[in-house]
Amino acid sequence: MMSVNPHYRSHVASSSALCSTLLLALGVWLGTVPADARDFRVLQLPNGNAFGCANCHVSPAGGGPRNAFGQAVGAITGSSAVPFWSAALAALDSDGDGFSNGFELGDPEGDGTTIPGWTVTNPGNAASKPANASPTVTLTAPADGTTVTAPAVLEVSATATDTDGTIAQVEFFDQGTLIGTVAAAPYSLLVDWSVGTHTLTARATDNLGASATSTPVTLTVLAPEPVTLSAPSLTEGLLTVTWTGGGGPYLVEQKADLGQPWGGSSLVVTDRSVTLPVTGGAVFVRVADAAVIGPLEFTAGLSGANERPEPVNSPGTGTGSFTLQDNTLTFAITYSGLTATANAAHIHGPAGSDENAQPLIDLAPFNGGAFGTAGTFTGKVILTAAQKAALLGGRTYVNIHTGNFGAGEIRGQIVR
Numbered sequence: 001m002m003s004v005n006p007h008y009r010s011h012v013a014s015s016s017a018l019c020s021t022l023l024l025a026l027g028v029w030l031g032t033v034p035a036d037a038r039d040f041r042v043l044q045l046p047n048g049n050a051f052g053c054a055n056c057h058v059s060p061a062g063g064g065p066r067n068a069f070g071q072a073v074g075a076i077t078g079s080s081a082v083p084f085w086s087a088a089l090a091a092l093d094s095d096g097d098g099f100s101n102g103f104e105l106g107d108p109e110g111d112g113t114t115i116p117g118w119t120v121t122n123p124g125n126a127a128s129k130p131a132n133a134s135p136t137v138t139l140t141a142p143a144d145g146t147t148v149t150a151p152a153v154l155e156v157s158a159t160a161t162d163t164d165g166t167i168a169q170v171e172f173f174d175q176g177t178l179i180g181t182v183a184a185a186p187y188s189l190l191v192d193w194s195v196g197t198h199t200l201t202a203r204a205t206d207n208l209g210a211s212a213t214s215t216p217v218t219l220t221v222l223a224p225e226p227v228t229l230s231a232p233s234l235t236e237g238l239l240t241v242t243w244t245g246g247g248g249p250y251l252v253e254q255k256a257d258l259g260q261p262w263g264g265s266s267l268v269v270t271d272r273s274v275t276l277p278v279t280g281g282a283v284f285v286r287v288a289d290a291a292v293i294g295p296l297e298f299t300a301g302l303s304g305a306n307e308r309p310e311p312v313n314s315p316g317t318g319t320g321s322f323t324l325q326d327n328t329l330t331f332a333i334t335y336s337g338l339t340a341t342a343n344a345a346h347i348h349g350p351a352g353s354d355e356n357a358q359p360l361i362d363l364a365p366f367n368g369g370a371f372g373t374a375g376t377f378t379g380k381v382i383l384t385a386a387q388k389a390a391l392l393g394g395r396t397y398v399n400i401h402t403g404n405f406g407a408g409e410i411r412g413q414i415v416r
């Protein structure tokens with residue numbers, strides 16, 4: 001703690017930090033410490049002479065209104081001469097420029113010991129502050145020049161540092177278009193990359209708004225090889241078809257007569273193989289790769305009547321619209337009229353409209369902050385191959401739960 005004789009200090013400082021000279025002289029003459037003479041306060045400040053009276057006063061000549069730091073000092077001292085510099089005052093950022101009073105004055109700890117060679121700035125003037133070092137940022141994944149085959153769900157990751165502050169956020173860009181923002185380490189995003197060449201950069205912004213952009217890296221996503229069927233095998237009425245190529249999942253269609261139209265692709269598998277019963281004299285099989293697909297639109301209509309194993313009696317209803325692009329499902333689901341506040345909501349599967357299945361996707365993070373008896377779920381999720389297969393096969397449904405109907409109050413199958 002500093003111990004300062006205010007009279008002595010006032011005199012030795014008079015050439016370099018002179019506040020209210022006349023009042024100070026009067027004060028000495030009267031033999032008291034005048035309330036308005038504050039050179040002694042300048043001298044209680046670490047490196048106080050660098051800005052003199054302007055540490056505390058709006059006017060650099062002293063007197064008149066106090067700035068924010070001067071007000072903080074005044075709140076401690078009142079009109080007394082008590083020592084005021086402390087760790088607590090050092091920790092404050094009185095002028096709100098992002099740097100603590102102690103940092104600005106070269107005594108970050110507030111213990112009265114200054115750091116030699118410090119560039120002192122004014123703790124009472126927001127325009128006077130240390131130069132802010134820009135952050136640095138490096139993309140750590142994917143490695144530059146990475147080439148993968150779709151489906152390409154992989155993380156983009158960066159490290160970011162700021163030598164004189166903190167990282168406020170890291171943004172990721174693909175060809176200059178923002179693809180996501182991460183506010184805290186680890187700075188990573190899971191991304192469903194489309195086929196093509198991606199030029200990725202990361203931009204880090206520090207706590208004072210300075211930013212830096214990483215060196216770009218290139219990621220190339222190739223389309224899968226075409227699906228090629230191998231020779232089928234028939235064993236005891238079961239036809240096994242295998243194939244190569246594609247990225248999956250696979251849409252499998254079959255028909256018994258080559259002259260008939262294909263019947264649609266309700267059978268969706270993730271393996272490169274399927275076994276089908278053969279009841280007639282012939283079966284024709286067509287396999288399509290769904291690794292790169294979309295946009296495909298789906299809808300769902302939710303009601304109590306759709307609940308299984310038994311319908312429930314609820315006035316609640318809901319509708320959902322869904323878009324699948326490659327592996328990413330974007331959705332907007334609205335519901336209303338529930339008999340109680342919803343307490344959970346999921347996309348379930350794989351199950352047909354008369355079956356039940358476990359949750360695949362928790363919709364709670366997408367409810368806009370809170371469940372209600374009415375509300376919305378909007379957002380997007382990246383699907384696993386199995387989830388995508390269930391969706392493409394018409395084997396997923398939305399289910400919203402309430403306290404009155406714990407197994408689900410309204411439900412709707414997601415269909416094309």
Ligand SMILES: [Ca+2]
Binds near residue numbers: 098
């Ligand atoms: Ca400050």
Ligand SMILES: [Ca+2]
Binds near residue numbers: 095123124125128129
């Ligand atoms: Ca300042």
Ligand SMILES: [Ca+2]
Binds near residue numbers: 162166
């Ligand atoms: Ca900085």
